[in-house]
Amino acid sequence: MTNGQTKVESEIKREAAFGSLPVLAKERLWGGWDFTWLNISLAIATWAFLIGGATALMVGFVEGIAAMLIGNVIGGAIMLLGGPIMTQRFGVDHFTMLRSTLGKVGVAIVVFGIVFIVGVGWHSILGLLVGRAYVQVSNQVVGTDFELNGLAVTIASLVALFIAWLAVSRGPKLIGKLNTYIAPGLVVVTVLMIIVLAQHTSMPELMNASPIAPFEDPRLSFAMAIEFNVGAGIAWWQTLGSFGRLTKKPRVAIWGAYGGLLFGSMLAGTVGLVAALVLGDPDPPAWMVPLGGPVVGALVLAFVAFANITSVASAAYPTVLAIKQSGGKWLERLSWPVITGAYVVCTMILSFFPSFMVDQFQVFVTLSGGVLASLCGVIAADYFILRKQVVDLPELFKPIHRSSYKFHGGINVAALVSLVVGVMFFMYLYNPITLETRTLFTVLTASIPTTIIAGLVFVVVSYPLYIARGLGGYRGAVDMFQGK
Amino acid sequence: MTELTELGELEDEFNERMGELRRDEAGAALHNKVTVADFMLFVAVTAAICGVGIVMAVMS
Numbered sequence: 001m002t003n004g005q006t007k008v009e010s011e012i013k014r015e016a017a018f019g020s021l022p023v024l025a026k027e028r029l030w031g032g033w034d035f036t037w038l039n040i041s042l043a044i045a046t047w048a049f050l051i052g053g054a055t056a057l058m059v060g061f062v063e064g065i066a067a068m069l070i071g072n073v074i075g076g077a078i079m080l081l082g083g084p085i086m087t088q089r090f091g092v093d094h095f096t097m098l099r100s101t102l103g104k105v106g107v108a109i110v111v112f113g114i115v116f117i118v119g120v121g122w123h124s125i126l127g128l129l130v131g132r133a134y135v136q137v138s139n140q141v142v143g144t145d146f147e148l149n150g151l152a153v154t155i156a157s158l159v160a161l162f163i164a165w166l167a168v169s170r171g172p173k174l175i176g177k178l179n180t181y182i183a184p185g186l187v188v189v190t191v192l193m194i195i196v197l198a199q200h201t202s203m204p205e206l207m208n209a210s211p212i213a214p215f216e217d218p219r220l221s222f223a224m225a226i227e228f229n230v231g232a233g234i235a236w237w238q239t240l241g242s243f244g245r246l247t248k249k250p251r252v253a254i255w256g257a258y259g260g261l262l263f264g265s266m267l268a269g270t271v272g273l274v275a276a277l278v279l280g281d282p283d284p285p286a287w288m289v290p291l292g293g294p295v296v297g298a299l300v301l302a303f304v305a306f307a308n309i310t311s312v313a314s315a316a317y318p319t320v321l322a323i324k325q326s327g328g329k330w331l332e333r334l335s336w337p338v339i340t341g342a343y344v345v346c347t348m349i350l351s352f353f354p355s356f357m358v359d360q361f362q363v364f365v366t367l368s369g370g371v372l373a374s375l376c377g378v379i380a381a382d383y384f385i386l387r388k389q390v391v392d393l394p395e396l397f398k399p400i401h402r403s404s405y406k407f408h409g410g411i412n413v414a415a416l417v418s419l420v421v422g423v424m425f426f427m428y429l430y431n432p433i434t435l436e437t438r439t440l441f442t443v444l445t446a447s448i449p450t451t452i453i454a455g456l457v458f459v460v461v462s463y464p465l466y467i468a469r470g471l472g473g474y475r476g477a478v479d480m481f482q483g484k
Numbered sequence: 485m486t487e488l489t490e491l492g493e494l495e496d497e498f499n500e501r502m503g504e505l506r507r508d509e510a511g512a513a514l515h516n517k518v519t520v521a522d523f524m525l526f527v528a529v530t531a532a533i534c535g536v537g538i539v540m541a542v543m544s
Contacts, residue, residue: 022501025509062544070537077530089515222541250516389517397498480506481515
C-alpha cells in the first residue's frame with residue numbers, strides 16, 4: 001500500500017469510527033445561512049432538471065409550480081421529522097441514531113435493503129445524465145449521430161462513474177474541495193439557463209403550454225405530479241440525516257434544510273419544467289447548445305456533466321460509509337477503494353439499460369419516496385411519540401447483547417413490520433408501476449397517509465412487544481441534555 | 485459492525501466526549517428539544533405553502 005492509500009484508509013477509518021461519535025458544540029459547523037446555502041447548492045443538482053421535466057409530463061406550468069411547491073414541502077417535512085431534527089439534538093449521524101428505532105441489525109437490514117438500492121438507482125441515473133449530455137453535445141457540435149439511449153451513452157456513463165469512483169475512493173477531503181467550486185458554479189449555471197430560457201419563451205406561450213402526457217382526470221394528474229415531487233423531497237433523507245448533526249441550533253436544522261432545499265429544488269425544477277413544456281425536452285443538453293450557441297452551450301454542459309460526476313461522488317460517500325459501518329467485520333476488512341469500487345460497479349451495471357432507467361425514473365422516485373415515507377413515519381413515531389426526544393446515547397454504542405436497544409437479536413420487529421405495512425399501504429393507495437390509485441390518493445397523496453399509518457402501527461405494535469415488557473429502552477432513559 | 489468496546493482508543497475518545505457533553509453542554513440551547521410551539525409553526529408553514537400551491541392550481 002502506498003503512503004497516499006494509507007492516508008486515505010486512515011481518513012476513512014477515522015470517519016467511519018469518529019463519524020458515528022457525538023459531535024461537540026465546538027465542532028459544529030453550520031449556522032443558519034451556512035446551512036441554508038449548503039442545502040440550496042445541494043438541491044440544484046442536475047437531477048432537479050429531470051424532476052421538473054417529469055412533472056411536465058402530467059401538468060402545465062402553473063399546476064407544475066404548484067405541484068413542485070406542495071410536493072417538496074410535504075417531502076421535506078416528512079424527511080425532517082425522520083432525521084435531521086433528531087441528529088441535530090444528539091450530534092450523532094442518523095444511521096447510528098437509528099439503532100434506537102430499528103436495532104443494530106435492523107439498521108443493517110435497512111441500509112442494505114433500502115439505502116443501498118435507492119443510492120444505486122439515483123447514482124446510476126446521474127451517470128446516465130452525464131452520458132446523455134456528452135452524446136447530445138457531440139451530436140450538436142461535432143455532428144455525430146449517436147442514439148440518445150444507445151451504446152455511446154452507456155460508455156460515456158461508465159467513464160463518468162469511473163471518474164466518480166476515482167474521486168470517492170480518495171476520501172472526503174477531495175470531495176469537499178470539489179464541492180467548494182461546483183456548488184456555487186451550479187447556481188450560476190442555473191441562473192444562466194433561466195436567462196437563456198427567458199429569452200426564447202414568452203409568458204403567454206408558457207401559460208398555454210399543455211402537459212406532455214397527462215391523464216384524463218386533471219386531479220389525478222395533479223396528485224401524481226405532487227406525489228412524484230414528494231418522493232424527490234424525501235430522497236434527501238439519506239444525505240440530510242447526517243448533516244443535521246453539524247448544525248448549531250434546532251431551528252437551523254429545521255429551517256435551513258426546509259428553506260434551502262425548497263428554494264434550490266424549485267429553482268432548478270422550474271428550469272426543467274419550462275424547458276419540457278416549451279421546448280419539449282427537460283434535459284439541458286437538448287436545448288442549451290441550440291439556444292445558447294455552441295460555445296456557451298458546450299461550456300455550460302461540460303460544467304453540468306462535471307457537476308454530475310461530483311454529485312455522484314458526494315452522494316455515494318455517505319451511502320458507502322453507511323454500508324461499511326453496517327456491514328459487519330467482513331466489510332470492515334475491505335479497503336475503501338475496493339468497497340467504493342464494488343458500489344460503483346453496481347451503478348455501472350444499470351448504465352447498460354439507459355432507456356429503462358430514464359423511462360422508469362418517475363416510478364423509481366415515487367416508489368423509493370413511498371418506502372422512505374414509511375421509514376420516516378416509524379422513526380418520527382419512535383423519537384417524538386414513544387421516546388419523547390430522549391435517547392440514551394451510550395446505549396447506542398454498546399454491543400447488541402448489552403445494549404437496551406437490543407430488541408430481538410438487534411432487530412426491532414415492530415419497526416420492520418410497521419415499515420412493511422406502510423409500504424403495502426402506499427402501494428394500495430397508489431401503485432406507481434400499474435398506476436392504480438384510490439380516491440384518498442387524489443385528496444391526500446399517498447405519502448402523508450403512509451407516514452401516519454406506519455407511525456401508528458409502530459406505536460400499537462411496540463406496546464405489547466417492547467414497552468409493556470420493559471424492553472427497548474423506552475423506560476427509564478435519562479435526558480443527559482436536560483438543564484443542570 | 486463497529487463496536488466501541490473493540491476499539492480501545494475510541495472508547496476513551498467516546499468517554500471523553502460524553503463527559504464533555506454532560507459537563508459543559510447540558511442545558512445548552514443547541515441540545516434543546518423541539519417544542520410544541522416549534523412543531524406547530526412547522527406544521528402551519530407547511531400547510532400554508534400547500535395552501536398557496538392548491539390556490540395556484542385551482543386558479544389556473
